[in-house]
Amino acid sequence: MSFYDEVYKVVKLIPEGKVATYGQIAKILCSPKASRAVGYALHFNPLPGIIPCHRVVNREGYLAPAFAFGGMDCQAELLKKEGVFCDENYKVDLKVYQWKEGL
DNA sequence: ACCATGACTCCAT
DNA sequence: CATGGAGCCATGG
Numbered sequence: 832m833s834f835y836d837e838v839y840k841v842v843k844l845i846p847e848g849k850v851a852t853y854g855q856i857a858k859i860l861c862s863p864k865a866s867r868a869v870g871y872a873l874h875f876n877p878l879p880g881i882i883p884c885h886r887v888v889n890r891e892g893y894l895a896p897a898f899a900f901g902g903m904d905c906q907a908e909l910l911k912k913e914g915v916f917c918d919e920n921y922k923v924d925l926k927v928y929q930w931k932e933g934l
Numbered sequence: 935a936c937c938a939t940g941a942c943t944c945c946a947t
Numbered sequence: 948c949a950t951g952g953a954g955c956c957a958t959g960g
Contacts, residue, residue, distance in 0.1 A: 834957060853942050857956080866942040868957040874941050875958095884941080891948080895941040 834860065838872035845886045848914035849930035850923055852890050859932065870895075885909045892928070894921040 841856050853866040860869070873884045874897070885906040888894055894917065898906050903921045910917055917923045 832958085857942085862956065864943080864954080865956040867940060867955070868942090870941040871939090871957070872941095876941090887941080889941080890943060897941050 834865070834868060835872035835875065838869050839878060839882050842873065842882050842884065842887055845883060845930050848928065850886045850888050850892065850910070850915060850925070850928045851930040851932070852888055852892075852925070854890055855930070855932070856887070886913075886915075886930075888923060888925075892923045892925040894923075
């Protein structure tokens with residue numbers, strides 16, 4: 832689970848008001864094509880409440896369609912409370928909220 | 935080591 | 948960016 836642990840670590844250090852894409856996280860893990868494994872790691876979600884999965888979106892900024900925190904509505908609320916306003920389609924502006932990991 | 939699965943991403947239409 | 952198909956990565960049996 833080393834890879835997953837890395838994913839959780841990265842996701843946990845995502846600043847509030849920002850979101851990261853699976854591809855970006857995968858890239859941070861030196862595997863830009865491991866986006867699937869990244870999503871899988873979040874799917875396991877072994878640390879609910881610690882891993883801000885709601886800050887992790889797909890390449891377009893859309894929230895996970897299978898979000899398991901209580902519904903995408905809850906996720907949208909969480910994001911909104913952090914300053915990330917998503918649209919009716921549960922999508923956020925990556926150009927505004929995408930996490931640059933300190934770039 | 936191989937096959938199957940999955941919260942992704944890219945390419946083509 | 949909507950849809951459909953293929954590829955890539957990591958995990959589990």
